[in-house]
Amino acid sequence: APVKVTKICCIGAGYVGGPTCAVIALKCPHITVTIVDLNKARIDAWNSPDFSLPIYEPGLVDVVRQARGRNLFFSTDVDKGIEEADLIFVSVNTPTKKSGVGAGFAADLNYVELATRRIATVARSSKIVVEKSTVPCRTAESMRTILEANSKPNCRFDILSNPEFLAEGTAISDLLSPDRVLIGSLQSPEGIDACESLKEVYANWVPQERILTVGLWSSELSKLAANAMLAQRISSVNALSAICEATGANIDEVANAIGYDSRIGPKFLRASVGFGGSCFQKDILNLVYLSESLHLPEVAAYWRQVVEMNEYQKRRFSKRVVDTLFNTITGKRIAVLGFAFKADTGDTRESAAITLIKDFQSEKAFVNVYDPQVESEQIWMDLQEASPLMPLETIKKQVSICSSALEACKNAEAVVIATEWKEFKDIDWEAVYAGMNKPAFVFDGRLLVDAERLRKIGFRVTTIGRPS
Ligand code: NAD
Numbered sequence: 001a002p003v004k005v006t007k008i009c010c011i012g013a014g015y016v017g018g019p020t021c022a023v024i025a026l027k028c029p030h031i032t033v034t035i036v037d038l039n040k041a042r043i044d045a046w047n048s049p050d051f052s053l054p055i056y057e058p059g060l061v062d063v064v065r066q067a068r069g070r071n072l073f074f075s076t077d078v079d080k081g082i083e084e085a086d087l088i089f090v091s092v093n094t095p096t097k098k099s100g101v102g103a104g105f106a107a108d109l110n111y112v113e114l115a116t117r118r119i120a121t122v123a124r125s126s127k128i129v130v131e132k133s134t135v136p137c138r139t140a141e142s143m144r145t146i147l148e149a150n151s152k153p154n155c156r157f158d159i160l161s162n163p164e165f166l167a168e169g170t171a172i173s174d175l176l177s178p179d180r181v182l183i184g185s186l187q188s189p190e191g192i193d194a195c196e197s198l199k200e201v202y203a204n205w206v207p208q209e210r211i212l213t214v215g216l217w218s219s220e221l222s223k224l225a226a227n228a229m230l231a232q233r234i235s236s237v238n239a240l241s242a243i244c245e246a247t248g249a250n251i252d253e254v255a256n257a258i259g260y261d262s263r264i265g266p267k268f269l270r271a272s273v274g275f276g277g278s279c280f281q282k283d284i285l286n287l288v289y290l291s292e293s294l295h296l297p298e299v300a301a302y303w304r305q306v307v308e309m310n311e312y313q314k315r316r317f318s319k320r321v322v323d324t325l326f327n328t329i330t331g332k333r334i335a336v337l338g339f340a341f342k343a344d345t346g347d348t349r350e351s352a353a354i355t356l357i358k359d360f361q362s363e364k365a366f367v368n369v370y371d372p373q374v375e376s377e378q379i380w381m382d383l384q385e386a387s388p389l390m391p392l393e394t395i396k397k398q399v400s401i402c403s404s405a406l407e408a409c410k411n412a413e414a415v416v417i418a419t420e421w422k423e424f425k426d427i428d429w430e431a432v433y434a435g436m437n438k439p440a441f442v443f444d445g446r447l448l449v450d451a452e453r454l455r456k457i458g459f460r461v462t463t464i465g466r467p468s
C-alpha cells in the first residue's frame, strides 16, 4: 500500500528545491519539510531573520514567512534530513560537463550521484527517492543501481521521476497552479504505490486531472522535450525576426498573426536578443548528446540547430549595434540595461547580456551596466568567467556598474535593452536623452519600449525584428 508521507527532505536549496519545497510546506501543514544543502551561506540566507533569501522570486518571501519554523526548515545537516525523511527530493544542479567524455554537451551527473550515494550510506529505513533535477533519460536506472548496491538490510528504495516545470520570475504562481505535475514510476506494484504516495502530496492543492502519472523514462524525457520545444519556438521566432529586419515585415505583427492559430497559440513567441537561463541550452545539448549516443545523428543535428540559431541571434544583435554606430564603437560608451536572463529574477546564468557585453568589450567600447536585481559581485564573476584570460582590473577599466538606468545612460552614445524589466519602459526617457551624446541611439533587444515615442524625443531606435 502507498506510504503516507509525513516527512520530506529536499537535497539542494537552489532555484528549484527552495521554492518547490517551500510551496509544498505551505500547502501541506501536516508534512514536515526540511531543505538541506552543503552550501552554508545559502542555508544561512534562507534562515535569515529579515528574510533576505538567497534568490529573488516574486511572492517567495510571503510563502517562506508563513511556513518557516512551522513545518519548513533549512539546514546544512544533510544526513539528518535524509535519515528522518520518508520521501527525498534530489534537486541538485546538473550543469553541462566542462571536461571529459561528452564535454560541452552531456549533463554532469556528479552532484546527483553524490547525493544518491549519501542517501544509500545514511538511510536506515525505506525511502522514496524523487528525481527533481533535470536529468538524461534513464538516470533513474543508475540511481537505483547505486542505491540497491549500497543499501542496508530492510531498506527499500523506490525511485520516482518528478521533473519541475516552473519558470523563474513566476515560480510561485507556477507552483501554486501548475499546468501539470508529472510523476514517472516503474510500472511494478511498488513503483505504482510510490507514485500514489507522491501524488497524494500534490493532491493537497493540485486538481487530480492535472497530475499525470507515466513511466519513468517517459517522465525523464518529457522534461527535456518540453524545454527543447519551448526553446525551439523562440529560435523559430528569432529566425523570422532576421527575415523581418531584411524585408520590412514586423516580427510583432507576424507573431501576433500566427499566434491566433489555436494550434500554435499566442504564448512564448516574443523575439529577443536570444534566450538565456540555466536550462534551455543545457537541456537541449543534453538531448543532442543523448541522440548521438543512440546513433541518431539527424535527430541530434535537428536539436543542435536550436542552440546555434540562438548564438546567431546574439551575434547578429551585437553586429547590428556596431553597424548602426557607423561601424565602430571603439572608445564609445554603451549603456546596457539589464543583466539578468529575463525580468523578475536576479539569475544571470547564460544571460544574453553577458555575450553582448563581451562583444562590446572586444570592440573596445566602454560599457555601463545596470540591473535592478543583480548584485555587482555577480556581474563581475560572470564577466570574469566569460573572459578567463583577462585580469579583472582590465575588465573594470572597460565596464562600470551603475545604480540606476539614468546613471548608466549618462554620456553614453547608445542604450541597449538586454532584459525586459518593466522599469525600463517607464524611465524618464526625456532625461535619458538629455544626458546622452548625440545622435543618441536605443537598441531594443526585447521589444519593450514604444519606439515611436522615443523617436519623437529624438532617439534613433533600432528594434529586434523591424527594419532600421
Ligand atoms: P541550483 O544550482 O540553484 O541549486 C542546486 C543546489 O544543490 C546548490 O545550492 C548546491 O549547493 C546543492 N547541492 C549540490 N550537490 C549537493 C549535495 N550532494 N548535497 C547537498 N546539496 C547539494 O540549481 P537549480 O537551478 O535549483 O536547478 C536544480 C535542478 O533543477 C537542475 O537539474 C535544473 O536543470 C533543474 N531545473 C531548474 C529550473 C530553474 O528554473 N532553475 C527549472 C526546472 C528544473
Ligand code: UGA
Pocket (backbone or CB within 6 Å): 134, 164, 165, 166, 167, 168, 169, 227, 230, 234, 267, 268, 269, 270, 271, 272, 273, 274, 275, 276, 277, 278, 279, 280, 341, 342, 343
Ligand atoms: C524555462 C521553462 O519555461 C520552464 O518551464 C522550465 O522549468 C525551466 O526553463 C527549466 O527547466 O529551467 P526559465 O528558463 O526560468 O524557464 O524562463 P523562461 O521564461 O522559459 O525564459 C527562458 C529564456 O527565454 C529567457 O531568456 C527569456 O527572456 C527567453 N524568452 C522567453 C524569449 O526570448 N521569448 C519568449 O517568448 C519567451
